Amino acid sequence: MRFKKAVSMALAGAMAASLMVGCGSSESGATPAASSSGEGTQTAQTGDKQEVVIWDYFETDAQKKMMESLIDGFNSSQDQFVASHTYVPFADYEKQLTLGIASGELPDVVILDGCDMSSFIAMDLFGDISDANIDWSEYLEGPMNSTMMDGKHYGLPFATNCTALFYNKDILDDAGVPYPDENTTWDEFHEMAKKLTDYGVTGFGNAAIGTDEGTFQCLQWLYTAGGSYTDIEGGKDAYQLMQDMINDGSWSKECVNWAQTDVCNNWKAGNIAMMQNGPWQIPGIEADAPDLNYGVTVLPKKDASSGQATSILGGENMGAVKKDNMDGAKAFLEYYNQTDVMVDAMKQYGSFPPKTEAAKDSYWTDDPIQAQFITQLETSIPRGPSPIWPSYSNAIQTGFQEVLTLAKSPDQAAKDTQAAVDAVK
Numbered sequence: 055m056r057f058k059k060a061v062s063m064a065l066a067g068a069m070a071a072s073l074m075v076g077c078g079s080s081e082s083g084a085t086p087a088a089s090s091s092g093e094g095t096q097t098a099q100t101g102d103k104q105e106v107v108i109w110d111y112f113e114t115d116a117q118k119k120m121m122e123s124l125i126d127g128f129n130s131s132q133d134q135f136v137a138s139h140t141y142v143p144f145a146d147y148e149k150q151l152t153l154g155i156a157s158g159e160l161p162d163v164v165i166l167d168g169c170d171m172s173s174f175i176a177m178d179l180f181g182d183i184s185d186a187n188i189d190w191s192e193y194l195e196g197p198m199n200s201t202m203m204d205g206k207h208y209g210l211p212f213a214t215n216c217t218a219l220f221y222n223k224d225i226l227d228d229a230g231v232p233y234p235d236e237n238t239t240w241d242e243f244h245e246m247a248k249k250l251t252d253y254g255v256t257g258f259g260n261a262a263i264g265t266d267e268g269t270f271q272c273l274q275w276l277y278t279a280g281g282s283y284t285d286i287e288g289g290k291d292a293y294q295l296m297q298d299m300i301n302d303g304s305w306s307k308e309c310v311n312w313a314q315t316d317v318c319n320n321w322k323a324g325n326i327a328m329m330q331n332g333p334w335q336i337p338g339i340e341a342d343a344p345d346l347n348y349g350v351t352v353l354p355k356k357d358a359s360s361g362q363a364t365s366i367l368g369g370e371n372m373g374a375v376k377k378d379n380m381d382g383a384k385a386f387l388e389y390y391n392q393t394d395v396m397v398d399a400m401k402q403y404g405s406f407p408p409k410t411e412a413a414k415d416s417y418w419t420d421d422p423i424q425a426q427f428i429t430q431l432e433t434s435i436p437r438g439p440s441p442i443w444p445s446y447s448n449a450i451q452t453g454f455q456e457v458l459t460l461a462k463s464p465d466q467a468a469k470d471t472q473a474a475v476d477a478v479k
Contacts, residue, residue, distance in 0.1 A: 106137040106382035107161040109151075111144035120402035128389045135382045155179055162383045164373045165212055168200040169266070169437040171371045176441035180208035181376030186384045188391045196367050197408035200436035209373035210387050211408030213400060216365040216434040217271060217332045218427055219354065223347045225327045229253035234328070235351050236362065236429070240295055243354035247304035250327040258299065259306035259321065260330040261314040264455050269447040270366050270437065271314065271330055272454040277364035278356050283438065283446050286453065286472040291356070293457045293464035300458055310458050322346065332368065333427050337404070350426040352433075365434040369405060406431060442478060449474035 108125070112118055125137045140161060142150050148170065154160040155177060166174070174180060184207045190198060197211035219234055226233060231246050231253075238246075247257025261271045273283065275296065281289020299305030306326055309317070314331055321329040322343045330353065339346060353363040372390065374383035390396060396412045406427060407413050413431070418424040437443055453471030456462040462470065 103134060103136040104379075104382050106135050106163065106386050108137060108139040108163040108165065108386070109142050109147075109161045110139055110165040111142055111147050112165075113141075113144070116402055116404060120399050123402065124390070124395070124399050127395060128386055131389060132385070135385050137382075137386055151179060152177075160375050160377075162375055162377065162380070163386055164375060165370050166373060168197065168211070168214075168367060168369050168371045169439070169443055171200055171209065171373055172203060172439040173441045173443065174373065175203045175208050178376060180373040181380050181383075182206045182208060183374045183380065183384055183387065187388050192409050192411060194408050194410060194413070194431055194434075196431070196435045197369065197371075200367065200439050201371050201373070203439070209371050210390060212370040212372045212390070213403055213405035214367060214369035214408040214431060214434075215332050215334065215405050216367055216427065216430050217274070217330050217353070218365065218430045219328060219351050220321060220331055220335075221328045221349055221351070222321070222324065223349055225250065225253075225255055225324065229255070229327070231327075233349060233351070234354060237358075238351070238354045239357050239360075240354055241357070244295065244299055244304065247299060247328065248302055251302070251304045255324065256306045256326045257304035258328045258330075259309050259312065259317050259326040261312050261317050262309040262451075262454055262458050263311060263313050264451050265313075266437070266444065266447045266451070267313055268310075268454065269451045270368065273437065273450065274353060274364045274366050276450075277366075277435065278353070278360075280356070283440075283450060284475055286450070286475055287468045290464055290468040293453075293467055296454070296457050297460065297464055300460060305458075307458070310455055333406070333424065334404070336423065350423045352426060352430045362429075362433045365430050367431075367434045367436045369408070445478045446475060449478060 110121060112121055121139050125139060128135075128137050147166065151164065151174060164179070171180075186207070188210070190207060193211060194214065197214045201207060201209045201211060221234060223233065229250050231249050234243060234246060250257040262268045275292035276282070276286065276289035279289035279292035281287070281292070296305060300307055312320070314335070317329050318331055318335045318338065320326050322339060339348070353365055355361065355363045372387060374380055374387060390399070391409070393409060393412045396407045396409055397415045397417070400407045400412070401417055406418065407415070413428050418428055438446065440446055449471060452474065453467050456467045456470075457464060
């Protein structure tokens with residue numbers, strides 16, 4: 055396993071020195087702070103029970119209550135283990151994990167951003183739990199793939215989300231534009247956006263900022279065109295669509311400066327009629343614009359013969375830390391694997407369950423907005439997964455920026471981005 059060891063050493067050095075930028079990190083040096091549920095980072099015995107420590111970066115009251123409920127439920131469900139959780143600030147999360155690998159001071163379970171997991175699998179942080187009492191086939195394929203490497207399971211998807219297409223019904227009605235739906239093609243979407251722009255409101259906007267947040271929103275267009283994160287030229291038609299829409303003003307040229315919150319703020323203000331965004335924006339929309347008449351549908355597909363468009367996954371995974379005794383980590387993941395447990399946790403958390411059966415709960419399916427995201431999740435995929443995802447993300451997002459700023463033609467941008475991606479090692 056020389057390759058794995060080489061990747062592990064390179065990643066550990068790079069992350070300890072500068073930290074990966076892909077899904078959010080910082081250089082501050084705070085140490086983990088024990089939550090009210092318990093203390094410690096090592097597997098230990100507490101009386102007659104084995105301690106199971108979980109690290110998370112959850113900060114909101116709802117997230118904290120969700121973890122407390124989850125842990126209380128696990129502790130009362132059996133008498134072999136006692137779980138607790140430790141809060142680690144999100145900005146320091148990757149740094150503390152990297153330091154923990156070096157020192158051996160680690161928890162039993164780590165909750166982390168899904169796009170980070172493959173990096174830490176390559177660093178040997180997580181252990182193989184393929185023998186756990188879990189039916190892996192019950193999970194959505196995309197989230198499950200983000201927890202795996204070389205056919206082995208290193209954890210479970212915890213929460214999942216993706217982006218879809220929001221539209222302002224009142225603006226579309228006034229402009230005489232039909233609502234987009236699951237059958238809307240790129241050509242039809244472009245025509246809708248042009249009519250809305252001619253009406254006086256920019257047709258569409260998304261977050262194309264030059265970070266992994268921009269990659270998260272832009273990459274799906276490349277996949278829907280037939281490409282992938284390693285096959286840029288195969289998705290060149292996405293570059294053409296973007297540039298055509300930028301040229302006629304139907305795709306906001308400001309997108310290269312917008313994070314996802316900026317996009318939503320402009321959409322709520324009526325500056326853009328349609329936006330690509332995620333379900334985490336819904337509470338803010340309801341609070342800031344309770345009377346806004348809007349709908350959500352899946353992202354437009356390439357043409358009439360194409361299947362549903364791809365979207366890119368967000369959300370968290372739970373990884374089982376590699377130790378001589380991983381029984382406690384497996385037990386906690388097996389507990390979360392129960393459909394009713396997962397449903398209750400995700401209702402509190404405000405995200406979607408990654409397990410197919412759990413996602414069918416009426417809490418989501420009976421809500422016309424939430425149900426569209428459940429449908430979109432069926433064709434959503436993770437970023438990568440790759441242990442060197444940040445390098446790929448930087449190369450890919452540079453290409454999108456060049457297209458959206460008209461710095462390069464679609465052909466040249468695809469050629470240059472392909473070369474940059476091919477150079478990632």
